[in-house]
């Protein structure tokens with residue numbers, strides 16, 4: 001075999017990183033509806049919440065499937081270590097997603113059994129969000145590996161630290177969900193959503209702060225990265241804080257679209273901060289991107305197809321959001 | 336008792352994939368049928384076809400939704416339970432499985448919405464086109480997934496370096512030796528599934544005397560189709576078997592219940608294979624027929640299971656009986672379709688209650704055949720994951736414990752039981768609502784572009 005002319009590994013890292021943040025932002029606000037669901041004042045509000053994400057949620061979830069399959073294709077080592085290490089968590093995630101998925105399908109068709117689907121949606125969404133947050137925590141903690149295999153125990157991923165990141169993501173998704181709802185609703189529902197933002201923002205900041213304090217303790221590598229001399233990455237948390245302030249201000253000014261955009265910004269900067277902490281490790285503490293990559297020809301083979309499909313999917317996604325733009329009403333959508 | 340993570344993983348994989356498998360065959364077959372109906376609607380401009388198409392599109396929406404939900408689980412199973420296997424085969428299976436997802440993604444994004452919600456809003460021609468694209472999409476999807484599976488049966492186009500497979504020739508790997516047979520057999524199985532479901536449901540409407548003119552037409556058309564497709568499937572199945580004999584002789588030996596390599600092997604109609612004693616009890620068979628079918632020579636030599644040592648043998652009773660169940664279903668399908676031909680005179684097929692009742696029962700037959708067919712294929716491959724190269728034991732996740740595997744096995748079982756019960760229950764509601772309930776709703780344009788919301792029936 002001759003050496004490849006150029007290395008696709010970093011292109012693939014970019015694609016996967018892009019897929020993950022797409023998933024987090026997009027499924028985040030619809031999982032957020034589920035997390036807030038049972039706290040809504042009335043069933044009328046719940047109708048609006050569900051309708052506001054009904055046309056788009058399954059498209060949002062497809063990013064997850066694409067991420068899973070893409071990992072297997074481009075970074076098989078990540079796939080074959082994360083999934084065994086997070087075995088129970090992955091099951092909870094999938095079970096949660098299934099229950100909330102079918103709740104979407106059946107709630108509007110149900111009458112006397114509607115409360116069951118309400119709970120199915122709420123619990124499923126919360127469990128799925130928590131599991132995803134715990135995955136992030138487990139990633140920061142790192143995995144016990146030997147000879148390219150996971151050798152830790154079934155519940156190694158479940159520590160006080162990952163519980164904290166799990167709760168953090170639940171709160172974060174709830175915040176995304178609330179700001180989304182401000183944009184998509186009006187009247188009493190919107191009023192309720194406005195009230196949620198500041199407490200949720202406070203909760204998110206406190207938890208994110210605790211996580212930031214905790215991270216260097218669970219992982220020395222991260223501590224070095226951040227405290228070994230002043231570096232440009234300190235810009236990221238500063239931008240994150242600025243976004244938090246932006247959320248606060250725009251809600252005080254009762255803007256409708258800005259809080260959601262500001263929350264997305266908060267997520268993006270936090271995410272970049274996380275990536276920067278670990279770069280270039282994908283399976284901390286032992287394996288880097290290059291170690292985890294699949295063969296060049298396999299990366300190339302799939303890349304060709306994706307280059308055609310991803311732009312089309314993006315255009316279509318944008319188009320769907322455009323078609324369903326504007327305020328949502330309770331009686332729209334389903335019967 | 337010590338819980339064996341390997342055995343539990345095998346059971347779990349078999350369970351989740353079998354659960355998933357019943358939906359794709361249904362959606363693939365139905366998608367083609369719907370495309371056919373909308374094609375007729377487009378050509379004849381007869382609103383009847385529109386109505387029929389709308390009815391089956393609702394059924395399609397429900398089944399498709401369940402296929403998606405169960406499919407998401409599948410794409411993580413390889414990593415959770417078979418991580419060594421995933422790591423070793425990722426260079427080939429990764430891109431191939433990703434292409435499946437990408438295809439599904441693309442298809443769902445672009446055409447499903449139009450098919451499900453576009454009626455009355457887009458011209459008939461566009462609607463027909465969307466239906467056609469959806470059905471082509473389901474075939475592309477199965478193309479990739481079956482290529483992946485066939486490669487595991489008859490690996491090709493790869494070389495192993497340091498325990499990792501590397502693809503040296505993509506087209507040899509994708510179009511491996513068993514691929515076309517499996518693709519044809521599975522495609523046909525999907526058509527038969529669609530066909531027998533449509534026939535069964537139409538028969539039920541005829542028994543109920545609802546919308547009879549429409550369902551008679553549907554039934555008549557479907558019976559013609561089945562008359563040609565059922566024998567064709569038997570023929571393809573035979574070719575598939577001959578190909579398997581070439582590449583996986585032990586599997587064929589297990590299908591035939593043939594322990595010792597011998598000339599003029601009988602076709603066993605009944606036997607109780609005994610793995611421990613490496614023999615059969617209570618054999619009833621037709622002399623020399625198996626040799627004739629597989630070698631086209633009455634005295635041809637058939638390989639025996641014992642050519643492999645016991646630890647490299649598949650479970651013979653399961654393979655043997657699954658194969659018989661599949662073939663029995665196949666022959667039964669031929670029989671029922673041929674009887675339909677004899678009942679053509681005076682349209683007797685729509686008046687004879689016993690025939691309509693038979694058709695109703697036959698709705699189950701393709702599902703039984705498909706699952707038992709997969710059991711033959713997959714159990715017969717044991718103990719290998721990649722045939723002849725990597726065993727189940729080598730592929731399983733090393734860190735997996737019996738307790739973890741048991742926990743998720745029970746978990747998936749419970750989750751699927753809930754989902755399946757709700758789905759099946761709702762599906763019967765949709766069918767009961769019938770073609771009369773498919774009138775267009777005014778405010779459709781605000782509806783979500785998602786599968787189930789295309790269905791009208793109330794849940795409870």
Ligand code: HDD
Nearest residue numbers: 065358359362399402403406407409410439473476477480
């Ligand atoms: C012969 C056909 C066939 C077979 C053997 C399989 N599938 Fe499948 N799959 C389909 C045919 C299909 C389909 C027709 O394309 C589905 C059914 C409903 C749907 O939405 O697409 C689908 C859906 C589907 C989805 C959901 C895609 C989405 O989000 O829309 C995933 C992730 C998988 N499958 C993955 C798998 C895996 C990992 C399998 C095997 C181990 C598997 N499928 C077997």
Ligand code: HEM
Nearest residue numbers: 344345346348349352353356480483484709710713714717
């Ligand atoms: C959709 C239809 C399918 C059905 C019903 C099915 C059924 C089964 C069954 C019953 C087993 C258990 C065999 C045993 O343990 O003795 C099995 C094993 C397996 N199949 Fe399939 N299969 C299907 C498709 C596929 C496809 C498309 C792939 C791969 C791309 C695949 C990959 C595997 C793997 C990795 C195993 C090993 C795990 C195990 O033995 O349980 N299967 N399958």
Ligand code: HEM
Nearest residue numbers: 517520524527569572573576579662665704705708709712
């Ligand atoms: C009497 C006729 C039939 C014969 C001789 C036949 C033959 C076979 C053989 C030999 C295999 C195993 C191939 C292998 O593992 O390499 C197989 C698998 C299979 N059969 Fe059949 N079959 C028949 C009827 C049917 C029918 C009616 C259906 C469904 C409607 C069906 C569905 C399947 C499926 C889904 C598989 C597994 C996938 C595959 O390997 O193709 N078969 N069949």
